[in-house]
Every structure is written in structure tokens, then in C-alpha cells.
Amino acid sequence: MNKLTQRIDKERLLLGIAAPLLAVVAALVVTTLVILATGKNPGAAFSDMLTYGSASDSQVYILNKATTYYLAGVSVAIGFRMNLFNIGVDGQYRIAAFFAAVLGGALTTPGWISIPLIILCAMGTGAVWAGIAGVLKVTRGVSEVISTIMLNAIATAIIAYLLQPGKLAELQAGGTVVSTKPLPQSSYFFQIDTGAAGELWGFIVIAVIVGIAYWFVLGRTRFGFDLRTVGQSESAAAASGVSVKKMIATSMLISGAIAGLIGMPTLLNDSHQFSNDFPVGIGFTGIAIALLGRNNPVGIALGALLWGFLERTTNHLEFEGYDKEILGVIQGVIVLCVVIAYELVRRYGLKRQQQRVGAELAAQAAAPTQKQEVA
Amino acid sequence: MRRVAKLSAACIATAALALTATACGSTSSGNDSSSSASAGSSKGGIKIGLAYDVGGRGDRSFNDSAARGADKAAKEFGGSLKELTAKSSDTEADREQRLTDLADAGYNPIVAVGFSYATSVDKVAAKYPKVNFGLIDAVAKAKNVDSITFTEEQGSYLAGVAAALKTKKDHVGFIGGVDTPLIKKFEAGYAQGVKDTNPKVKVDVQYLTHGSDFSGFADPAKGKEAASGMLDNGVDVIYAAAGSSGNGSIEAVSGVKGAWAIGVDSDQYNIPGLAKFKNSILTSMVKNVDVGVYDFIKSVHDGKPLTGNQLYSLAKGGVGLSTSGGFIDDIQPKLDEAKKKIVDGTITVKTS
Numbered sequence: 001m002n003k004l005t006q007r008i009d010k011e012r013l014l015l016g017i018a019a020p021l022l023a024v025v026a027a028l029v030v031t032t033l034v035i036l037a038t039g040k041n042p043g044a045a046f047s048d049m050l051t052y053g054s055a056s057d058s059q060v061y062i063l064n065k066a067t068t069y070y071l072a073g074v075s076v077a078i079g080f081r082m083n084l085f086n087i088g089v090d091g092q093y094r095i096a097a098f099f100a101a102v103l104g105g106a107l108t109t110p111g112w113i114s115i116p117l118i119i120l121c122a123m124g125t126g127a128v129w130a131g132i133a134g135v136l137k138v139t140r141g142v143s144e145v146i147s148t149i150m151l152n153a154i155a156t157a158i159i160a161y162l163l164q165p166g167k168l169a170e171l172q173a174g175g176t177v178v179s180t181k182p183l184p185q186s187s188y189f190f191q192i193d194t195g196a197a198g199e200l201w202g203f204i205v206i207a208v209i210v211g212i213a214y215w216f217v218l219g220r221t222r223f224g225f226d227l228r229t230v231g232q233s234e235s236a237a238a239a240s241g242v243s244v245k246k247m248i249a250t251s252m253l254i255s256g257a258i259a260g261l262i263g264m265p266t267l268l269n270d271s272h273q274f275s276n277d278f279p280v281g282i283g284f285t286g287i288a289i290a291l292l293g294r295n296n297p298v299g300i301a302l303g304a305l306l307w308g309f310l311e312r313t314t315n316h317l318e319f320e321g322y323d324k325e326i327l328g329v330i331q332g333v334i335v336l337c338v339v340i341a342y343e344l345v346r347r348y349g350l351k352r353q354q355q356r357v358g359a360e361l362a363a364q365a366a367a368p369t370q371k372q373e374v375a
Numbered sequence: 376m377r378r379v380a381k382l383s384a385a386c387i388a389t390a391a392l393a394l395t396a397t398a399c400g401s402t403s404s405g406n407d408s409s410s411s412a413s414a415g416s417s418k419g420g421i422k423i424g425l426a427y428d429v430g431g432r433g434d435r436s437f438n439d440s441a442a443r444g445a446d447k448a449a450k451e452f453g454g455s456l457k458e459l460t461a462k463s464s465d466t467e468a469d470r471e472q473r474l475t476d477l478a479d480a481g482y483n484p485i486v487a488v489g490f491s492y493a494t495s496v497d498k499v500a501a502k503y504p505k506v507n508f509g510l511i512d513a514v515a516k517a518k519n520v521d522s523i524t525f526t527e528e529q530g531s532y533l534a535g536v537a538a539a540l541k542t543k544k545d546h547v548g549f550i551g552g553v554d555t556p557l558i559k560k561f562e563a564g565y566a567q568g569v570k571d572t573n574p575k576v577k578v579d580v581q582y583l584t585h586g587s588d589f590s591g592f593a594d595p596a597k598g599k600e601a602a603s604g605m606l607d608n609g610v611d612v613i614y615a616a617a618g619s620s621g622n623g624s625i626e627a628v629s630g631v632k633g634a635w636a637i638g639v640d641s642d643q644y645n646i647p648g649l650a651k652f653k654n655s656i657l658t659s660m661v662k663n664v665d666v667g668v669y670d671f672i673k674s675v676h677d678g679k680p681l682t683g684n685q686l687y688s689l690a691k692g693g694v695g696l697s698t699s700g701g702f703i704d705d706i707q708p709k710l711d712e713a714k715k716k717i718v719d720g721t722i723t724v725k726t727s
């Protein structure tokens with residue numbers, strides 16, 4: 001019996017690794033073909049990506065980018081685990097970062113008060129924004145896909161309305177950049193100085209904490225169990241006494257609160273203000289990364305790092321004379337390959353399981369004397 | 376159920392990715408010729424680094440204008456060119472990386488095209504004090520930076536005068552790429568020019584994207600849609616200050632008889648990619664980014680690099696209206712009169 005469970009676990013582990021490996025290999029093959037089609041040498045491109053991507057300043061860049069992407073991935077994954085498709089992470093983090101920046105610019109308190117306040121403000125704003133979709137879903141049955149994507153547009157409009165000189169923003173010298181009032185120096189989040197390689201954002205610590213909390217809450221608490229149960233079957237969850245509506249509302253709020261954190265590394269470690277060149281679209285990147293990481297806290301981290309690596313190195317590929325569109329191709333292909341590979345591996349695993357169970361049953365039927373041992 | 380959700384998620388994610396990829400613009404031609412043979416191989420020539428805004432070379436508008444200036448300088452001084460282009464998902468780190476890559480590879484001067492580079496130029500310029508940087512459309516603080524800015528509102532005022540004189544329905548339109556202060560300068564000048572010429576003319580204003588979503592500068596489909604909407608509302612002259620999105624607007628206008636498009640940044644009548652629609656291009660508000668870029672590169676080549684803020688005004692020929700096609704020849708005296716008034720200060724054009 002012991003041996004049997006061990007064998008299954010090993011096989012499951014193998015299958016688990018096979019899927020992402022298959023995806024990456026397939027993505028590599030497709031990318032090679034694309035580069036070949038543009039008449040360039042793919043080998044040189046890959047070796048350039050490796051050497052450039054492993055440089056120390058690249059590592060810092062990748063970690064900084066991955067911090068943001070990881071938070072985005074986790075935020076989306078919380079929804080996914082619940083079978084909720086929070087496509088509105090993009091609007092949630094932008095509106096959260098905006099209001100947090102406004103608050104941060106207005107605060108004159110010392111850093112140890114301001115920084116938590118800014119972060120809480122961001123989480124709160126994100127939660128409220130996602131909560132609107134949650135309430136609509138619970139009370140009126142509005143699909144969260146529709147409502148959150150609409151809320152993205154509304155968030156954009158609200159920010160565009162308030163981010164005007166004379167409202168909540170000011171015009172910078174040169175007359176081309178509008179931004180909120182910059183945070184005072186004391187509200188900057190700590191950074192780790194790595195010398196020539198640049199500064200590693202301290203917010204990576206928060207990202208790790210979020211990752212651990214995500215793993216713990218979902219995997220080790222009653223709440224997490226309820227959440228996953230609702231995600232797998234609403235009726236079964238309801239039958240076993242879980243309030244589905246409450247779970248939907250809560251998970252939407254949590255997803256939104258984490259989404260509120262996405263803009264924080266940029267705000268507290270880098271730009272220190274919300275201007276009209278604040279990065280957009282990270283919410284959608286988060287969807288890709290959550291898919292890539294299979295909603296697993298470690299998987300999402302790997303996905304986020306891969307994304308950062310790809311962006312860093314393809315930026316450089318453009319410098320080396322390759323087409324800059326390569327990045328979009330590689331990312332798209334990886335996401336597609338991952339989804340297909342997981343589906344293939346899942347079906348293969350299912351078939352193996354059926355075969356094994358069938359074989360066991362056949363063996364039992366053929367040798368009734370052994371039955372006692374097995375049972 | 377779960378699988379359906381997953382699949383749809385995948386589809387949407389890839390669609391989003393594909394969209395961002397296309398939003399970067401397609402400029403696979405043209406920019407390869409100069410890039411591969413550049414590093415180190417140029418003998419004594421000047422090594423010019425160019426970091427474009429979204430859209431890049433081939434946007435037939437703003438970036439192309441900068442490219443022309445750099446091309447001219449490179450040809451004249453026997454130099455080489457290296458070009459990099461921004462994505463709409465860029466963060467500060469990406470812009471810094473682009474400039475740092477160029478500086479590391481020994482490119483000098485380096486021209487940052489577009490106001491998004493304002494902060495990153497300041498940071499990178501401080502790190503490379505011996506490299507000369509040019510910054511278009513924004514003002515930097517670092518000492519080794521030449522900030523090249525233009526009085527877009529003055530040129531747009533003239534565009535407004537032309538629009539007011541040419542409209543038959545007393546209804547004109549303005550399409551802005553993104554509602555940034557820079558594009559608002561275009562709008563303000565245009566609206567003032569229209570009103571000063573004929574107060575009865577109505578001006579419709581539409582921005583393609585808002586806030587920090589810069590895709591409005593590189594999305595011809597959006598430009599086309601906005602222009603079609605305006606044309607349906609009875610607008611018959613459309614001025615689009617929207618980077619490559621303006622191409623879509625011009626295309627939409629060309630489909631309506633009697634309607635005019637006003638181009639921006641480059642003389643769009645003479646852009647080969649827009650040749651099909653050129654008979655609908657009334658004029659273009661030319662912003663001579665090429666002159667600014669060329670002057671800057673020349674100054675570096677001559678050993679006296681420009682620094683501080685170079686303001687290219689209407690008086691200095693930094694902005695103006697193109698006359699290709701001859702569609703505004705009949706109203707030229709009135710345009711000259713307006714231009715004279717702006718230059719001598721009788722008219723002050725608002726910037727917002």
C-alpha cells in the first residue's frame with residue numbers, strides 16, 4: 001500500500017514537471033522558427049539572451065519586475081482558485097496606486113506611519129473596486145468578467161479626470177508630464193543597494209510574504225478549503241454548508257486588495273508619484289502569469305521571473321538588431337503552449353490512471369487469493 | 376465548467392498579448408539596415424543612438440520626423456544609427472535600460488524621442504556625464520541634455536485658421552491621441568484658431584485614450600473609428616494629433632467626399648504610405664522635430680554640443696503649415712496674416 005502511494009506521487013510529480021517543460025520546449029521551437037523566418041540566427045539570439053539576462057544588472061531588473069508581476073499573478077490566481085475570473089485587476093491596481101499616491105503626497109507624517117498607511121490605502125481602494133464587481137455578482141448575478149472589464153474603463157476615466165493640473169495633480173516643468181504630488185523622501189520604501197547593478201526594490205519582501213500567506217491561507221486553513229471547494233463545485237460546497245455568496249464576495253475583496261499592492265513597488269520604490277506614464281496593462285500580464293504558474297505560489301513566482309527575464313532580454317534583442325515584436329510572439333506562444341501542454345498531460349495522466357485501475361481490477365479478478373493482501 | 380473558464384482565460388490572455396504586440400507598431404522594414412553593422416565598425420563617424428516613443432520609425436508622423444533629422448545628420452557626417460523603440464507597457468526601468476544600452480555601447484549623441492523619457496534621461500545622463508543627450512518635447516534638468524521643445528499651439532492655431540476657412544458645414548473636429556498636456560496644447564491652439572477666424576464654427580474634440588494608457592498614439596484603428604464618428608456627426612475637417620493613430624483618421628476622411636484631414640508632425644501629403652489618401656490631406660501642422668534633432672547632432676559633431684532648452688517656435692520655423700498639394704494656396708494670405716500676428720505678439724496662443 002505504501003509503495004503504491006509512493007509510485008503514484010512520483011508519477012504525478014513527473015507529470016507535473018512534464019507539462020511546463022513541454023510548454024517551454026514547444027515555445028522554444030516555435031520561437032526558433034519565427035526567428036529563422038525573419039532571416040536571423042536563432043542560436044545567436046538565445047545565447048545573447050542568456051548572457052545578457054544573467055548579467056548582474058539584468059538580475060536586479062528581473063527581480064524588480066518579477067516583484068510587480070508576482071503580486072499581479074497572485075491577485076488573479078485567488079480569483080481563479082474560486083473559479084472567478086477577475087479581469088479587472090488592471091483597473092484595480094491603477095486606481096489603487098493613484099489614490100495611494102495622492103494620499104502619500106499629502107502625508108507629512110514620518111515614514112513608519114506613512115508607508116503602512118499608503119499600502120493600506122492601496123489595498124483598500126483595490127478591494128473596494130473589486131468589491132463592486134463582487135456585490136454585483138452576489139446580489140444581481142452579474143458576470144464578474146463583464147463588470148470588472150467595465151470597471152477597468154471606469155477606473156481609467158476616473159484617473160484621467162482627477163489626474164489634471166488643478167485637481168489632484170500638478171504639471172511638471174516642461175509642461176508635458178502631469179503627476180500627483182511626489183511622496184516625501186521619508187515615505188520611500190527601503191531598497192537594497194547592489195552597487196553597479198542598481199537597486200533591488202525592498203518590496204520584494206512584501207511579495208514573498210504575500211506568496212507565503214497565499215499558500216498558507218489556501219492550503220492550510222478552513223477558509224482556503226472552502227474557497228477551493230466553491231471553485232470546484234458550487235453546489236457541493238453549498239450542500240456541505242459553505243455560504244457560496246459570502247465566499248464570492250470575500251475572495252473578490254481579497255483579490256482586489258492584493259491587486260492594490262501591484263502598483264506599490266513602482267510607487268514606493270521607483271517613481272514615487274503617479275504620473276501619466278505609470279505602467280499600464282500589468283493586470284493582464286498577471287492573468288498570463290497565473291495561468292503559467294498554475295495558481296501555485298511557487299509556479300507563479302517562476303512565471304513572474306520568466307516574464308521579467310523575457311522582457312529584459314528581448315529589449316536587448318532589439319538592440320542587437322532583432323525585431324522587437326519577438327517578445328510578444330514568445331510570450332503568446334508560451335501561454336498557449338502551457339495551456340495546451342497542461343491539457344495534454346492531464347488527459348494522459350487520466351488515461352494512465354484508468355489503465356492502472358483497470359489493470360489492478362483485472363489482476364484482482366485473475367488472482368482472487370491475492371485479494372486479501374491488497375486490501 | 377472549470378476547463379471552459381481556463382480556456383477562455385487563455386484565449387483572452389493571448390489576445391491581450393497579441394494586442395500589445397500589435398500596438399507596438401510594425402516597423403520590421405527600414406530599421407534593420409543600419410542597426411546590425413553599427414557597433415564598432417563605423418570608422419571615425421558619429422554614432423547616433425535614437426530611442427523612439429511608441430510607434431517608432433514608420434509611424435509616418437512624430438517619430439518619423441525625428442528619424443529624418445537623424446538620417447540627414449548620419450548621411451552628412453558619415454555616421455551610423457542605432458534605433459530602439461518603446462512599447463506601450465514600458466516602465467521607467469525599460470526606458471532607462473534602452474538609454475543605458477546605447478550609452479554603454481558608445482553611442483554619442485543619444486536622442487530620446489518623446490516626453491516619456493524625461494525622467495529616465497535625467498537619470499541616465501547623470502550616470503554618463505560625457506555623453507550628450509537630446510530630449511524631445513520635455514525639459515530635463517541634467518547639464519549634458521539638450522531639451523528640444525516646440526510651440527505646437529502656434530502651429531495648431533494656423534491649422535485652426537485653415538480649418539475654419541475650409542469647412543462648409545461650420546463643423547470641425549480634433550482628435551488627440553492621449554489627453555496629455557502636450558496634446559492639449561495642440562487642441563487649445565487649434566480651437567483658438569478656429570474661433571478667432573469664425574466664431575460660428577463648432578469644434579468637436581475627442582481623445583483616443585486617457586491618462587497613462589498611451590496606446591492612443593499607436594492605434595490607427597482607434598483613429599479611424601473616432602474620425603468616422605465625427606464625420607457621421609457632420610464634421611468636415613479633422614485635425615488629428617495622435618501619432619500613427621492619425622493615419623486611421625486620414626483614411627476615414629478620405630472615404631468622405633468634400634471632407635479634409637489635417638496632418639500632424641510630418642508633412643503627411645508626402646509620406647509614401649499615405650499616398651493613397653493624399654488628396655484628402657488639406658495641409659499638415661509640421662513640427663520640425665527633424666530640424667531640432669539635426670541641429671543637436673550637428674552641434675555635437677562640431678564639438679559644441681547644445682544644452683539647456685531649445686525652443687523651436689513659429690518665428691524660428693520650428694512649427695508651421697505645409698503647402699504640399701496646393702490645397703491651402705487660396706487662403707495663404709489669411710494664414711500669413713495670422714502667422715504675422717503670432718510672431719509679432721498681437722495674438723498670444725493659449726497652451727491649455
